[in-house]
Amino acid sequence: MRPLSVVALLVLAAPDAVGADLPRSAPEAQGVSSQAVRAFVEAADKDIDALHSFMLVRHGHVISEGWWAPYAAETPHMLFSLSKSFTSTAVGLAAAEGKLSVDDPVLKFFPDDAPAEPSANLKAMRLTDLLRMSTGQLAEPARKASEPWAKTFLAQPVPFKPGTHFLYNTSATYMLSGAVQKATGQTVLDYLKPRLFEPLGIANPTWELSPQGISTGGYGLSVRTEDIAKFGQLYLQKGKWNGKQLVPEAWVEAATARQTSNGSNPKSDWDQGYGYQFWRCRNGGYRGDGAFGQYCIVLPEQDAVIAITAGVRDMQAVLNLIWDKLLPALKPAPLAADEAAAERLARTLKALSLRVPEGKGTPAKVAGKRYMFPANDGKIESATLEPGGKDGELAVLLRIGGADRRIECGAGKWQKGRTAWGRLPEQPIAASGAWTADDTFTAKICFTETPFAVTLRLKFNGDEVRCESEWNVGFGSTKEAALVGKAE
Template sequence: MMNKTSIPVPELPRCMPEEQGIQSSAISAFLTRIKESQLALHSFMLLRHGHVVAEGWWAPYSPERKHMLFSLSKSFTATAIGLAAAEQLLSLEDKVISFFPEETPGNPGPRLAAMNIRHLLMMGTGHTSDTMEEMMKEADGNWVRAFLQLPVDREPGSHFLYNTGATYMLSAILQQVTGQTLLDFLHPRLFSPLGIINPVWDYCPRGINTGGFGLSITTEDIARFGQLYLQKGMWNGRQLLPQEWVAEASSLQIENGDGKPDSGDWSQGYGYQFWRCRHGLYRGDGAFGQFCIIMPEQDAVVAITSGTQQMQEVMNAVWELLPAFNDTQAELEQQPDAAARLADQLRTLAITPPVIRSFSAWESAVNGQTYQLESNGLQIDSLAIAFGDNEARVTLHDQHGGCQELILGRGAWASSQVRLMPGPAAPDAIMSSFTWTTEDMLQLTLLMVEQPFIFTLEITFSEQSLTLTQSANVGMGEQEPVTIKGRILA
């Protein structure tokens, strides 16, 4: 098997913003807006005329790290369908049930029977609620069968509903047709030509890539994908993706709102797993601010990763950049002071570890103690804390006998590999710090540098016990803090 990391990947060309018709001061204003609005970006890359004119990572995020894309994954899944259609492996008019005779109900209703691949792509399946939650409950892990058994209440193609289960079905159809996973199918056709190395994609219990979520790649990888669409499928002189597909996927296929310019960017219509935007733009996006924004009129691409609930505000900040794009190919006059200020801003982007009180007298009292925790959803059975001069080590024992160690810097980030979420997946890359908020309250900040999540653990100590409260920066729906009590293990 070919080593996918053996071929060196050329970077996208870099240059000053003015060389591509953008003032450095406009990008500085964007970064200031992001900071003042506390929009919690993790990375930002701006391309114009195929050149990276600005890029930055909020430390400890960094360029080489992959970042979980959530629903931005959907745009890659749709691209795979476009490639498969170009190879005549399938047609957008093919009926969904035709691929899965064994999972299809004995008497499929007329709406299910009418549903085709195009309906899956445009989020027009006829369902009235997202199917994904019910699919994931299927006891034997057969998500395809679960999807096909759910009621289809509207005529396919007549009604928009954002439906992650529909994107999973695209992945399942592709695997059924090709005998390859979505990830393997895309390697020679998309990822390798674009220089996207070792992408990671989650899969369902039956080994089908999840399609609608679960892809992790770098910020520059997102930018390359956007540039491919901006160039109408052309890459390094080769037509990777049919130009007709790019036009179709990026254009309005189904209405999802009133379409008025001032009604926000989730009501401008939907293509094939791409959202239409105001100002004639389009985008792929994922929960908590993962963006690939394509700007055809400006010949520009914006790639962003984040950990925010304010996705519309992030887009609003990007739209404020639009007047700065010079509509000619001419270079702008260099402004050395503005360029220096922008370079300094980009160099010093950071998420600063909280520092309230560096030390507490409680450190000596709890140092090395093990605390037995009450039964909890985090599945932590006990924890022990040991303090050093510049770091703390928290040892976590789970309810199945497993043991993990979390390293935290004293007012600084320290690196660990710990699995925070229950389940069998590999450990997460975490940067952690600690501070004392009061004499008896220890605050741990756990930043998952390949995901949007930051967990805050506040531990209040008393003579023989502790109270631990965990909260997160973002989450699906209302996120109530989790409180757990524990006592010193005799």
């Protein structure tokens, strides 16, 4: 976690330069009480499992920031559908440069992938329909490795007149990414680097590619929390950054306006209208967001931006907490300095951590025993508990798909490492473990550049072990089938 001193909270930083991080300020100097921010952070820590990071920007200054260990300020985080708002920006920039128009037919960019006899509705589909998630399709087209994604999209029936039927459609965003690449000769990532990422000081962004070498568009971008905040601040400033108009103001206004209706529930932040790959919010705001709690929330009336990364199942709960705790705290004028409250806030932020397994049991005498599993979908062949670091810490040694994966588990803390798991490639992790019962060792493994964490339980009984694993979040079932292994 980034060290958060009281001095850092109380000093009013100078205006940011090109490529620099945002300036810092005490909350009170920007009209927000440290006590109110602390109430939000404590409520999030207690009631939401789990935020990974939080940054509040007011009047262009970061007034509060925190990372729940093992997540850290310098680490990029997978954005999922928050990526869509960046793809929208690429479309706006390409339109401003005359490379394309939002009124261009979609088929113009993909003649080789078009059906032999396109329907009238498909012929009528324009880029603006993709931007507004109003393609006219009844279901989102699949994205399979066996067929070009654009071809699959264009083969999907279009029963509704484009522009008349809202359907959240990640494949539509992929088509926007493909159109930008066809029009500019660059992936969305490469196209945005000199136009957006570099001017904002967003270093080393990464974006997944489709099998056809096109940025996935609707997901796949990874950047830091502060990069999310900068992007939101750029939009709050109507596309201007350090005196330069990076994104046309007209595009910012169109992209964040209500372009289409998507529901009428006054209590849902997913029913307030949709722009060009931005959601409208309650309370006059708008946002980009991604699965499991990745947020870039812009509040123009309050001159504020909120950036959040997370691994949560209930995304509405996060927004409800913001409206309940933070929104009323955004006052129109500076407040009197409150050093005591600032100190308490700093201590709270510095101590943030995801919950670790707590030890209750007496360790079973199984260290060094290797337990073999029958063939399974997860390709876990064996498991062994081995002595790890100091203080009686243990390591879980798994053999997965023919490769040994050693996971060092901190005791009451997070231990960094690297591993692969299932469909997740080798990447940074942090793990913590404890004997949660006399016969059960529980390890929690966070994939620290993603929203994902897996809890692994090894329950020992004589020469057998029962292995259970459950993910914190997922698009389907989060529980994997239990495995029973036998000691060699």
